[in-house]
Amino acid sequence: MADVSTQNTDTGMITPEAFKDAFRWMVLARTFEDKISSVYRAGKIVGGVYVGRGQEAFSAALAVQLNRGKDVYAPLIRDMAGRAAFGEPIIDAARTYLGSAKGSMRGRDGNIHRGSPRDGVPAMISHLGAMISVVSGMLFARRLRGQLDDCVGAACIGDGATSTGSVHEALNMASIEKLPLVVAIANNQFAYSTPNSRQFACKDLVDRAIGYGIEGTNVDGTDLADCLQGFHKALSRAKSGKGPQLVVGKMLRLSGHGEHDDSHYIPEEIRSSGLGKDCLAMARERIIAEGWGNEGSCQELEEKATKEVEDAILQADGEDPPDPYTHDWNACFSERFRDTQPDQ
Amino acid sequence: MSITYLEAIRNAQDKALADSPDVFIYGQDIGAFGGAFKATKGLHDKYPDRVIDSPISEDAMAGLAIGAAIEGMRPIIEMQFADFSTVAFNQIVNQAATHYWRTNIPCPVTIRLPSGGTPGSGPFHSQCMEAIYAHYPGTIVMTPATVEDAYSMLLEAIFTDDPVIFCEHKYLYYHLKADKLPTQSLPAESARITRSGRHATIITYSAMVHEALLAADSLHDDGYEIEIVDLRCVKPLDIETILGSVARTGRMLVLGEAFPWGGVTSEVISRVSSEGFHLLDAPPAKLNAHDTPIPYHPELWRYHRPTANTIKSAVQKLLKD
Numbered sequence: 001m002a003d004v005s006t007q008n009t010d011t012g013m014i015t016p017e018a019f020k021d022a023f024r025w026m027v028l029a030r031t032f033e034d035k036i037s038s039v040y041r042a043g044k045i046v047g048g049v050y051v052g053r054g055q056e057a058f059s060a061a062l063a064v065q066l067n068r069g070k071d072v073y074a075p076l077i078r079d080m081a082g083r084a085a086f087g088e089p090i091i092d093a094a095r096t097y098l099g100s101a102k103g104s105m106r107g108r109d110g111n112i113h114r115g116s117p118r119d120g121v122p123a124m125i126s127h128l129g130a131m132i133s134v135v136s137g138m139l140f141a142r143r144l145r146g147q148l149d150d151c152v153g154a155a156c157i158g159d160g161a162t163s164t165g166s167v168h169e170a171l172n173m174a175s176i177e178k179l180p181l182v183v184a185i186a187n188n189q190f191a192y193s194t195p196n197s198r199q200f201a202c203k204d205l206v207d208r209a210i211g212y213g214i215e216g217t218n219v220d221g222t223d224l225a226d227c228l229q230g231f232h233k234a235l236s237r238a239k240s241g242k243g244p245q246l247v248v249g250k251m252l253r254l255s256g257h258g259e260h261d262d263s264h265y266i267p268e269e270i271r272s273s274g275l276g277k278d279c280l281a282m283a284r285e286r287i288i289a290e291g292w293g294n295e296g297s298c299q300e301l302e303e304k305a306t307k308e309v310e311d312a313i314l315q316a317d318g319e320d321p322p323d324p325y326t327h328d329w330n331a332c333f334s335e336r337f338r339d340t341q342p343d344q
Numbered sequence: 345m346s347i348t349y350l351e352a353i354r355n356a357q358d359k360a361l362a363d364s365p366d367v368f369i370y371g372q373d374i375g376a377f378g379g380a381f382k383a384t385k386g387l388h389d390k391y392p393d394r395v396i397d398s399p400i401s402e403d404a405m406a407g408l409a410i411g412a413a414i415e416g417m418r419p420i421i422e423m424q425f426a427d428f429s430t431v432a433f434n435q436i437v438n439q440a441a442t443h444y445w446r447t448n449i450p451c452p453v454t455i456r457l458p459s460g461g462t463p464g465s466g467p468f469h470s471q472c473m474e475a476i477y478a479h480y481p482g483t484i485v486m487t488p489a490t491v492e493d494a495y496s497m498l499l500e501a502i503f504t505d506d507p508v509i510f511c512e513h514k515y516l517y518y519h520l521k522a523d524k525l526p527t528q529s530l531p532a533e534s535a536r537i538t539r540s541g542r543h544a545t546i547i548t549y550s551a552m553v554h555e556a557l558l559a560a561d562s563l564h565d566d567g568y569e570i571e572i573v574d575l576r577c578v579k580p581l582d583i584e585t586i587l588g589s590v591a592r593t594g595r596m597l598v599l600g601e602a603f604p605w606g607g608v609t610s611e612v613i614s615r616v617s618s619e620g621f622h623l624l625d626a627p628p629a630k631l632n633a634h635d636t637p638i639p640y641h642p643e644l645w646r647y648h649r650p651t652a653n654t655i656k657s658a659v660q661k662l663l664k665d
Contacts, residue, residue: 109446117414123447133404137411169404174383331481333450339580
């Protein structure tokens with residue numbers, strides 16, 4: 001995870017170590033989500049399942065360059081790879097999906113909403129775009145306290161979220177406040193079933209940056225090296241006082257919106273275009289082609305991930321669900337301000 | 345020396361900023377300009393880094409405050425008018441109000457809502473939003489009616505670890521004066537018996553406390569002693585004080601400036617009916633504004649919300665039941 005030198009600044013080339021580090025989390029995320037999908041189909045998951053298949057490179061490339069305990073990272077629903085890269089234990093994910101009371105949300109919120117604000121991971125709400133200003137607030141607080149140092153905040157959204165008022169307000173505000181914020185837009189071509197053509201009318205989402213007075217970068221979301229480089233540049237700029245940065249990655253969602261969705265509405269010409277390339281398979285090929293690893297070392301990594309995922313799911317599956325009868329049914333922290341209804 | 349309700353709000357913020365480096369204020373025109381109502385006048389000069397102008401972005405203002413609160417700060421957001429807080433509704437009710445429940449980490453934000461009607465303010469600068477926010481779990485909703493409460497309750501709000509919706513009434517900003525600020529006060533969650541009586545109880549809050557007092561004065565001249573309960577905090581409700589008063593008088597009018605459907609008045613009637621039905625000698629009554637948007641023209645506005653006269657009529661009817 002953290003503290004890797006991702007880029008050789010002299011040549012602009014990504015180091016093999018950084019590439020392989022991100023690849024490791026991509027493999028773990030894909031393995032976990034494939035497994036969770038099959039468990040979902042077996043009817044054992046509490047709530048829905050939304051996966052990041054095809055977006056692992058973009059997701060991991062950002063988070064692998066952040067530092068847990070220092071930076072702020074607000075993942076969205078397709079950021080299993082980023083979560084893992086930022087240091088979220090795989091058991092946290094398994095517990096929320098399988099409804100264990102030991103999950104970080106204790107049964108009170110589920111799956112992709114899980115967060116750990118004390119570790120710099122705010123717990124997302126479902127309303128798209130709402131987390132950007134929250135990340136800004138976390139950075140703002142640190143700056144007021146003189147504790148900002150070179151820490152950076154990252155917020156992840158998709159193409160659909162860019163149509164919300166929240167995103168507009170938050171980007172404008174972050175720019176005014178000159179916060180060290182990187183906003184990652186994963187343009188996976190579809191927001192649920194809605195294509196880009198019905199989501200925005202500008203030529204390219206990265207052009208939005210101009211309107212906010214911030215810098216924007218496009219990356220090929222299917223190409224891990226390009227993602228690593230794009231985020232490296234954005235993070236460096238944000239840390240050096242150049243204000244918020246926008247990074248737009250283009251790729252195709254290689255799944256339905258959720259596992260309940262067969263994505264029949266995605267046309268074959270997009271699936272077979274460059275956007276439809278699988279970032280994980282491409283990264284694997286690159287590792288072997290460059291000689292940074294071989295078939296054996298990749299297989300070893302995949303087997304290790306499978307074991308880790310199976311162990312986590314087995315452990316979470318054996319844990320108790322939350323108990324409504326002993327649960328603390330108070331929404332307020334302050335005891336004296338709790339409103340007691342007569343039937344409770 | 346006298347101090348207004350508005351000055352009490354300014355002084356409370358001044359004290360909070362002085363007492364804790366975790367406190368900051370973020371809002372539109374609140375910096376050097378001192379706020380649309382001057383609730384932060386002079387504070388930017390004293391605390392330039394912590395009294396900060398925001399863009400006109402209520403959603404992002406609330407979001408920024410929530411993020412800062414998660415980090416342990418105690419932000420105050422000034423909504424220029426309560427009505428505009430609807431733009432921040434999502435952040436307030438879905439993010440701030442759910443945060444402690446979801447994550448076990450409190451979210452100590454104070455959202456100041458300049459609330460209620462003044463003549464000529466119209467449909468979008470006059471609303472009373474307390475019931476909307478009180479409906480959601482995880483919020484505390486304060487509605488101070490006096491200068492002293494505006495001061496002490498705002499300080500309590502800022503140093504409470506939950507999101508507080510602080511509904512300060514604009515009509516009281518300049519009209520209401522006190523000799524001095526309190527050094528001790530009733531806890532914010534307790535209702536107050538503002539006036540003792542024995543024939544009927546008016547349960548109310550915020551600016552309507554003063555209309556109720558006028559009605560009670562008039563009814564006193566007719567030989568009736570009307571008790572007035574000032575809720576102070578509409579969530580949580582101090583049901584014990586409410587039931588205690590109803591037990592003494594047997595008759596209850598619940599009064600509010602907000603719209604009539606649902607809301608604080610309905611909640612009080614619901615609670616008293618289910619928990620103190622046996623205390624009632626007459627059907628519980630309620631009086632609210634008309635069920636229309638708030639009119640602009642002062643002649644229409646005065647008729648739209650409850651006044652001393654309409655309150656008196658409602659109590660007279662209650663006394664006959």
